[in-house]
Amino acid sequence: MLDTGLVFASDSRTHAGVDNIAKFCKMTVFSQTDQRVIVLLSSGNLAGTQAVISVLKQRNAKPGVANLSNAESMFDAVTLVSDAMRDVDRRDGHYLQASDLHFNASFIMGGQIAGEVPRLFRIYAQGNFIxxxxxxxxxxxxxxxxxxxxxxxxxxxxxxLNDAAKCVLVSFDSTMCSNLSVGMPIDLLVYQRDSLQVRMCRRFEERDEYFMALGKQWTEGTRQVFRHLPDLDW
Amino acid sequence: MLDTGLVFASDSRTHAGVDNIAKFCKMTVFSQTDQRVIVLLSSGNLAGTQAVISVLKQRNAKPGVANLSNAESMFDAVTLVSDAMRDVDRRDGHYLQASDLHFNASFIMGGQIAGEVPRLFRIYAQGNFIxxxxxxxxxxxxxxxxxxxxxxxxxxxxxxLNDAAKCVLVSFDSTMCSNLSVGMPIDLLVYQRDSLQVRMCRRFEERDEYFMALGKQWTEGTRQVFRHLPDLDW
Structure with missing residues (x-):
């Protein structure tokens, strides 16, 4: 969350062990031009996160119901996500517990609703948030x-926003070098403060030219920085 | 482990929760000039790692016993550490288990014994190693x-060796920015291949001038690299 807006990014790998990996988009956007942009990034058990997003989308389609289209503030919006998580947990929790599992979906949620400044939250699996x-x-x-x-x-x-977007991509590149549970494609969304619409959103597929150039230049640049660091005096 | 030698580093923080932190050196050197340099870095439960090192030192003082002073190879030396770990576990394991704990000491061990190339190992808590x-x-x-x-x-x-030493220090600096369980002082030892003695060993205390300058230059350097990365074309 920057003075000039918000940067969101998510990878697309889900896995149930290294022998069972798949691709699913983990970024969901709820927006109404000139009124609100709300971005949801998910992590954790896929059955849980998908169910929460389906519940939110269904409620969004019903005009009479409190939902992400009529929430008055980002605080109210994040509370609605928390409610949906707890509804899903109420339905599935007992059955997961019987196999020593638990509902472990968690979310990052951010955006702007007309009349408010942009805000950014992290929602824990228990439905509380910071x-x-x-x-x-x-x-x-x-x-x-x-x-x-x-x-x-x-x-x-x-x-x-520009530097932050590059930094987030390098951060993902670093993570993917070290951990197989994170993988391409990367979804990137840059939201300009007070624009109240999504103008910059891009997916980086495997072997994306820009993404590869970024990783290469970053590696070369940091090696260069090392060569110029002061030598140790023993 | 580089073509020209070995670089070792360890922090000094131990903790039993964030409300109980202390300083202990985690680097132990066994060396005989022109014969061998063996460096042991420890992590995990302090009672376990200290006991293993005490056992190794006591055995080292007994000429008739297989120990780190007379091991013929680094493989034999790492096996002796593994044996000491299992001896300690045999003594303490049951008592720890009664409190749902287990022996979780683990080590990095490296060095050179005359007649061999330098070698580097990681020993798991179970005593097996890579x-x-x-x-x-x-x-x-x-x-x-x-x-x-x-x-x-x-x-x-x-x-x-020079660049690698700087990289290890920056790696520790990065970790300490993010995690309270890692803390100064940092012990650094650089071993030159075939020297069979320790010539470069240094402790970086809190607020060490060189260490602070390194962190600052690294941060500034990497920000510079960011500014020169190609801009994203939306």
Whole structure:
């Protein structure tokens, strides 16, 4: 979450063990031009996240019902996601527990509703949530560790949308080098503050030229930085 | 493990929860000039790692006993560490299990014994171990994820000892920015192949000038690299 807008990215790998991987988009957009843009990124058990998103979409289609199209604030919107999670958990939880499993879907949700500033949340599997702040402008979910240092070094609230988008892509590239549970394609969405519409959204497929060039230049650039770091005096 | 030698580093933080942290050196050196240099880095439960090292040191002082001073190869040496771990586990394991705990000490061990090339191992808590190879020249233990991407980008077998030492320090700096369970001081040891003695060993205390300068230059350098990455074409 930057002064000038929001950057969202998600990979597309789901797996049930390394011998069972698949591709599913983990980014869902709810938008009405000039009124609201709400982006949902999901992680965790696919059956859980898909059910939550289906519930949200169904409710969205019903005018009388409290839903993401008529929520007055991002706080109300995130509460609706939390409600949907708990509804799904109420239905499935017992059956999962019988196999020592539990409902582990979690989400990142952000966007802007007309009349409010852009806001960004992370929703835990229990349905409670935290909001990004000035001190901690970005949130991650899923396999977060490998990609975090580069974000910590580069991202501040005043980073440009452009630089932040590149940083997020490099962060994913770093994670994919180290962890098979994260994989292409990458979905990237850059939201310009107060635009109240989605203008920049792109999918990077396997072997995307720009994405590969970025990874290569980053590797070469960082090696260069190393060569210029001061030598250790023993 | 590089063509020209070995680089070892360890932090000094131990903890039993965030409300109980302490400093202990996790690097132990066994060396006899012109004969052998063996370096042991430990991670996991401190009672376990300290007991293993005490056992190894006591055995080392007894000439008739198979120990790290008379092991004929690094393979034999790492087997002796494994034996010591299993001896400690035999003594403590049942008592830990009664509290739902288990012996979770693990080690990185590397060095050179006259007549052999330098070798590097990672020993798991169960006492089995793997050896670094041409394809995967470095090994980590403990909180490994945050610091891994930078190693993957920079380290190959032909990296210089100097660059590798800087990379390891930056890797620790990245990890410490993200995880409170890793903390200063950092112990760094650089072993030159075939030297059969320790010439370069240094401790970086909190607020070490060189270490702080390194972190600062790295952050500035990487931000610079970002600014020069190609812009995304929407």
């Amino acid at each position: 909001e990004a702040s000035l001190e901690t402008p970005y949130l991650q979910t899923g396999e977060t560790k490998y990609g975090k240092p580069i974000m910590d070094r580069v991202i501040t609230r005043s980073t440009s | 050896e670094a190879s041409l394809e995967t020249p470095y090994l980590q233990t403990g909180e490994t994820k945050y610091g891994k991407p930078i190693m993957d980008r920079v380290i190959t077998r032909s990296t210089s």
